[in-house]
Amino acid sequence: MKATLAANGTSDPEFWPGGHGTFMSWGTFGGGSLVLEISPDNGDTWIQYDGFGSTKPQSFFIFGFTLPPCMLRAKLINATSPSVSFKVARS
16 A cells, blocks of 8 residues: 555555554655554444554654554545655555
8 A cells, every 4th residue: 555645635445454564654744644544344434543653744654553454544634735655564
């Protein structure tokens, strides 16, 4: 899963098969917050994943996670003129 967000909103959701992963983001956050959301019910309900620290990185942010099979997406909120890229990978 890899994408760039240039406005507030969400990335396309993708299926996570379960296990250990890494979330990495970089770019210009425009004062906004980038969060990882999970859905245990195939996209009907979205829950912010709180397994990491600050969601307001300055230019680069990385954290590891362990999740069961679920849907994942990134959500950018309260940003002004952002250009944020992110990547989720198995680790």
